[in-house]
Amino acid sequence: MKFRISRSALTEAVASVSKAVSQKTTVPILTGIHLSVDEEGCWLMGSTSDLTIQVCIPTKQDDKNLVNMETMGSIVLPGRIFADIVRKLPGDDVEVTVDERWKTTLRSKQAQFELKGLDPEEYPHIPQLQEDRMFSLPAELLKSMIRQTGFAVSASEARGVLTGVLWTLSQGTLTFVATDSHRLSRKKAEVEAPKDLSVENVIVPGKSLSELAKILQDTDGWVDVVLSDNQIMVRADHLLFFSRILEGTYPDTNRVIPQGGKTDIVLATKELLQSVDRASLISRDGRDNVIKWTMKEEGTVQVHSAAQDVGSVLEEVTAKVTGEELSISFNAQYMLDALRTVDSDEIRILLTGTMTPFIIQPAEREDSLHLIVPIRTR
Amino acid sequence: MKFRISRSALTEAVASVSKAVSQKTTVPILTGIHLSVDEEGCWLMGSTSDLTIQVCIPTKQDDKNLVNMETMGSIVLPGRIFADIVRKLPGDDVEVTVDERWKTTLRSKQAQFELKGLDPEEYPHIPQLQEDRMFSLPAELLKSMIRQTGFAVSASEARGVLTGVLWTLSQGTLTFVATDSHRLSRKKAEVEAPKDLSVENVIVPGKSLSELAKILQDTDGWVDVVLSDNQIMVRADHLLFFSRILEGTYPDTNRVIPQGGKTDIVLATKELLQSVDRASLISRDGRDNVIKWTMKEEGTVQVHSAAQDVGSVLEEVTAKVTGEELSISFNAQYMLDALRTVDSDEIRILLTGTMTPFIIQPAEREDSLHLIVPIRTR
Numbered sequence: 001m002k003f004r005i006s007r008s009a010l011t012e013a014v015a016s017v018s019k020a021v022s023q024k025t026t027v028p029i030l031t032g033i034h035l036s037v038d039e040e041g042c043w044l045m046g047s048t049s050d051l052t053i054q055v056c057i058p059t060k061q062d063d064k065n066l067v068n069m070e071t072m073g074s075i076v077l078p079g080r081i082f083a084d085i086v087r088k089l090p091g092d093d094v095e096v097t098v099d100e101r102w103k104t105t106l107r108s109k110q111a112q113f114e115l116k117g118l119d120p121e122e123y124p125h126i127p128q129l130q131e132d133r134m135f136s137l138p139a140e141l142l143k144s145m146i147r148q149t150g151f152a153v154s155a156s157e158a159r160g161v162l163t164g165v166l167w168t169l170s171q172g173t174l175t176f177v178a179t180d181s182h183r184l185s186r187k188k189a190e191v192e193a194p195k196d197l198s199v200e201n202v203i204v205p206g207k208s209l210s211e212l213a214k215i216l217q218d219t220d221g222w223v224d225v226v227l228s229d230n231q232i233m234v235r236a237d238h239l240l241f242f243s244r245i246l247e248g249t250y251p252d253t254n255r256v257i258p259q260g261g262k263t264d265i266v267l268a269t270k271e272l273l274q275s276v277d278r279a280s281l282i283s284r285d286g287r288d289n290v291i292k293w294t295m296k297e298e299g300t301v302q303v304h305s306a307a308q309d310v311g312s313v314l315e316e317v318t319a320k321v322t323g324e325e326l327s328i329s330f331n332a333q334y335m336l337d338a339l340r341t342v343d344s345d346e347i348r349i350l351l352t353g354t355m356t357p358f359i360i361q362p363a364e365r366e367d368s369l370h371l372i373v374p375i376r377t378r
Numbered sequence: 379m380k381f382r383i384s385r386s387a388l389t390e391a392v393a394s395v396s397k398a399v400s401q402k403t404t405v406p407i408l409t410g411i412h413l414s415v416d417e418e419g420c421w422l423m424g425s426t427s428d429l430t431i432q433v434c435i436p437t438k439q440d441d442k443n444l445v446n447m448e449t450m451g452s453i454v455l456p457g458r459i460f461a462d463i464v465r466k467l468p469g470d471d472v473e474v475t476v477d478e479r480w481k482t483t484l485r486s487k488q489a490q491f492e493l494k495g496l497d498p499e500e501y502p503h504i505p506q507l508q509e510d511r512m513f514s515l516p517a518e519l520l521k522s523m524i525r526q527t528g529f530a531v532s533a534s535e536a537r538g539v540l541t542g543v544l545w546t547l548s549q550g551t552l553t554f555v556a557t558d559s560h561r562l563s564r565k566k567a568e569v570e571a572p573k574d575l576s577v578e579n580v581i582v583p584g585k586s587l588s589e590l591a592k593i594l595q596d597t598d599g600w601v602d603v604v605l606s607d608n609q610i611m612v613r614a615d616h617l618l619f620f621s622r623i624l625e626g627t628y629p630d631t632n633r634v635i636p637q638g639g640k641t642d643i644v645l646a647t648k649e650l651l652q653s654v655d656r657a658s659l660i661s662r663d664g665r666d667n668v669i670k671w672t673m674k675e676e677g678t679v680q681v682h683s684a685a686q687d688v689g690s691v692l693e694e695v696t697a698k699v700t701g702e703e704l705s706i707s708f709n710a711q712y713m714l715d716a717l718r719t720v721d722s723d724e725i726r727i728l729l730t731g732t733m734t735p736f737i738i739q740p741a742e743r744e745d746s747l748h749l750i751v752p753i754r755t756r
Contacts (some may be wrong), residue, residue, distance in 0.1 A: 081688060084659045104689075111656055115689040221602065274468065278489055281462045310459060311493040312484075 001073025001098040003037045005057065006066045007089055007108065013044045013055040014083045016239065019211050020046035020053040020081035033082055034123045036074030036094075040132060042067045046079065047124055050207045053215065054126060061281075062197045071220040074120040075104055082221035085113050127242055133227040135169060135193035139219040139236060145176045146213045148341045148368055150185045153206035154180035161203050161248040167232075169199035177253055178206065183334045184253060184357075184371040185341075192222075203234055203250055257371060258357060262351035263295055263323035266363050269347045272301075273339040275317050279305045280332035282313045290375050295321050305332070326351055328358060329377040335360075338370035379417045379451025379476040383435065384444045385467055385486065388420070391433040392461045394617065395424035397589050398431040399457035403629040411460055412473075412501045413546055414452030420445045424457065425502055429586045430620040431593060450496040463491050467719050505620055511605040513547060513571035517597040520605045524591045526565045526719045528722060531584035532558035539581050539626040545610075547577035555631055556584065561712040562631060562735075562749040563719075570600075581628055582610055586621035593619060634735060635749060639716060639728035641673055641701035644741050647725045650679075653695050657683045658710035660691045670707045673699050673729070683710070704729055706736060707755040713738075716748035749756055 014033065022030055026050070034045040041058040059067045075098045086094065091109035098104045100116035146165070154162040159180070166177040174191045179185065212234060216223070219236050226233040227245075234241040279291040286307035294302040301319045306312035315325030328351060339347070351358040360370040392411065400408055403426070412423040437445045453476045464472065469487035471726040476482045480495035524543075532540040537558065544555040552569045555562065590612060593610040594601070597614050604611040605623075612619040657669045664685035672680040679697045684690035702717040706729060717725070722740030 078688065081659055081663070088652070088656045088659065090656075095631070110695070111653070111693040113660070113689060113691045116687065166664070211550055274466070275489070278463070278466050278468075281466065282491070285459070309494065310456065311491060313489070313491045315489040317488070 001037060001075060002070040002096065002097045003042065004068040004070075004093050005042055006064075007086065007092055007094050009057045009061075009066045010094060011086050013042075014086050016215055017044045017046035017053045018046050018083050019215055020051050022048050023080060024316040025049075027074060028126075029118055029122050029366070030124070031079055032076040032080045032118055034074065034076050034120060036072075036120065037067065037069050037096075038072050039069065042069075045123075045126065050205055050244045051211060052124075052126060052240075053211075054240040054242075056110075056238045058238065073098060075102060076118040076120050076123050077086050077104060077115055082115065082289045085115075091281050124273070126240075127228070127231045127233070129226050129228045129233050131226050133148070133197060134197065134224055135174070135175065135197060135220050137189070137191040137223050139140060139216050139221060139223050141189055141191075142223060142225075142234070143213050143216055144343070145174070145187045145189060146209045148343075149178040149185040150206050150209050150213070151337045151341070152178040152180060152183055152185040152370075153313050156180075159247050163207075164203035164205050164246040164250075165209055166250045166253075167202040167204060169193060169197060169201060171195075171198075177250075179253060179371075182331065182373050183338070184256065186253075186257075186340065186368045186369045186371075199227060201244040201250055201282050202227060202232065203248070204243055205246060212241055212243070215239065238310060254359060257369070258352045258359065259349070261352050261359070263321065263326045263351040265295055265301065265322070265349045265351075266320040266346055267301065267317060267349070269339060269342050269345055272317055272347065273336070274317055275303050276332055276335050276339065279303050279313050280336060282307050282310055283332045285310045288375055289331045289333050290329050290377060291332045292327060292377065295319070295325055297321055297325050326354060328354055329375045330358075330372050331375060334372050338372070342368070342370075379415065379453060380448040380474065381420065382446040382448075382471050382473045383420055384442075385464065385470055385472050387435045387439075387444045388472060389464050391420075391422045391435050392464050393469060394433045394593055395422045395431045396457060397593055398424035398426050398429050400426050401458060403427075407454060407496055407500050408502075409457055410454040410496055410501070411457045412452065413453050414450075414498065415445065415447050415474075417447065420447075423501075423504065428622045429589060430504060430618075431589075432618040432620075433447075434616045436616065440715055442679045453475060453480060454496040454498050454501050455482060455493055457682040460493065462719075485502045498573050499717065504607045504618075505606070505611070506662055507604050507606045507609060507611050509604050511575060511577065512602055513552070513569050513575060513601050514602050515552065515567070515569040517594050517599060517601050519567055520601060520603075520612070521591050521594055522721070523552070523565045523567060524587045526596075526721075527556040527563040528584050528587050528591070529560060529715045529719070530556040530561055530563040530748075534558075539624050539628050541585075542581035542583050542624040542628075543587055544628045544631075545577060545580040545582060547571060547575060549573070555628075557631060557749075560709065560751050561716070562634065563716065564631075564635075564746075564747045564749075569599050575607060579628055580605060580610065581624040581626070582621055583624060590621070593617065596612055635747070636728070636730045636734060639701070639730050639737070641699065641704045641729040643673055643679065643700070643727045643729075644698040644724055645679065645695060645727070647720050647723055648718060650695055650725070651714070653681050654691055654710055654713050654717065656693070657681050658714060659689050660685050663688045666753055667709045667711050668707050668755060669710045669713075670705060670755065672705045673697070673703055675699055675703050704732060706732055707753045708736075708750050709753060712750045716750070720746070720748075 089108035095107040104117040106113040224235040283305040293303040300316045346363035468488035473485040482495040484491040602613040661683040669683040679692045724741035
């Protein structure tokens, strides 16, 4: 195996697949990056037990030669050090040579590295997916759906399906739902899908999705999503992303979302966010991070929090209040998480009572919804 | 105690003194910030057992009122939360009111915080220094002297005086020396001092100096240095910095610095730094982080490192070599630390043998010197 490759293209590709390379794992070969070269270009792959990322550096792009293949082949190289070396090599190109004992030589200008490679046959094979269940959406939309729901998954591995985001697709509408049972986030969007394609109970690990969002960071254009029984694949330009799907049945969350409300308030998102952020300076030192809102008919929300050893905070935020006066206490962090992802200047909050879950939505739209379960206070 | 103060000025001052406020300490009041107000302005102070930082916000600056004092007084407020609150308050001004039970109210626009303050009489008093041993130098120079020596102090608290930087002053020349016994860094500079002022064996903790460098980050102009038996004070505009001086006698380091050399090489600093940085990718996985240089008469330095389980690196750097061909092995991290602080495009390296300490200096100057003790290799 021997080829020359553009160092900047290799650096970028290595950085992408490195997101799926563990430093420590019970399967030593998974600390490596799988590299292969053929007429099409150079393929890099990283895998954890949950996800696999594959990137292709094409032989030619925009009339520039990126890869010059002399002999085909593949190799697994130690991930962390290979990434560091590629980033720090002095030249614009790297020459890669692998001998029959997997000894790999990297040459770039005056520098020459020799690395102990591993047999690529030992590396897990990439999943083969049937492409009959497939839909497409803009990368920007997928990232925004992940951002607006992913934070609400349970951080505790013991919670099973709640560590994932539920994907459903029906009549061209894709819905993401995430909940840790104290709060819930839901986001809907139209996607390009076959009319009769219906997807239920696909639960994608929250961690996989946050990696996916990072990898797609600079990607615009459309991506394809392909589903199988136990894997999901996202395909972008020169990039394949595979994630395991969680086993189990996701709970029916529709029944916890209240319909209608006793009190309806509309506020400026940024002003509210800053006020909760300030109040949480006090509440974070207390138990449960509790702050209390009191909606006043005259058009304000009074924000209050107190922690025994620290002190207290009180402030008023202007709001359009419709309905009954009402007080509610909740975890400030849940509110911050939700408000930080809202992409609307004004938000609507719908309350049905002091002890029932309440809803946060963009003031003028219903495609996005956050629900928070209040906290009983003395 | 009651006053109004510019929030931006207060935010900046709190950030400075916070560098001397511990989150955890055996003396609980030291987690607080000492605040006092009088006709001159508002004084803030933070202290650890090693250092004290005091900042003054003057009543008026550049025709702008920064502090409006109504009643004088002082208070100690919980450091971390006070800093966070000040930074996040909504208005341009903050009104501070303290009652007789140290309850402190902070008001800014629609927000109002109440904090439990502490009796300022319990706070340690600021050291009073005689100003008879004093000299002055530009803040930029002081920062650069700290940067070029501070990294070489011992990180192990058990090493006593070697955790500090030795300051000596003689005939207007200030010298900093730091060593952990494996490497040494020395920097000299002319300062403005009384002709007869001589300073010996003043050892300032390396940690204090790195905090000082951070605090002086945006300071230009000159600073005064005042010395007492057990404290050093640095005075800049509206800022006082006090550090404890380490007890004990610093070893005589002059005898370890070789005079003359068998081999003398001159290289481009940046190119050498990058080459050592690359070689350390291999060496850092091995014991002692060893890389080996071989000086060749034809004008190159061959850089080599190998680690059993990883691989090896070999490269050649162009150099002007004078004297004998020679090989030397050393800790790559020590070389990186030294090269990163060199402020000269070319450096000179002076070697006297494979097993004797060698010197790194700017090619054209002798005010700065780094010494590294080589490692015996098989």
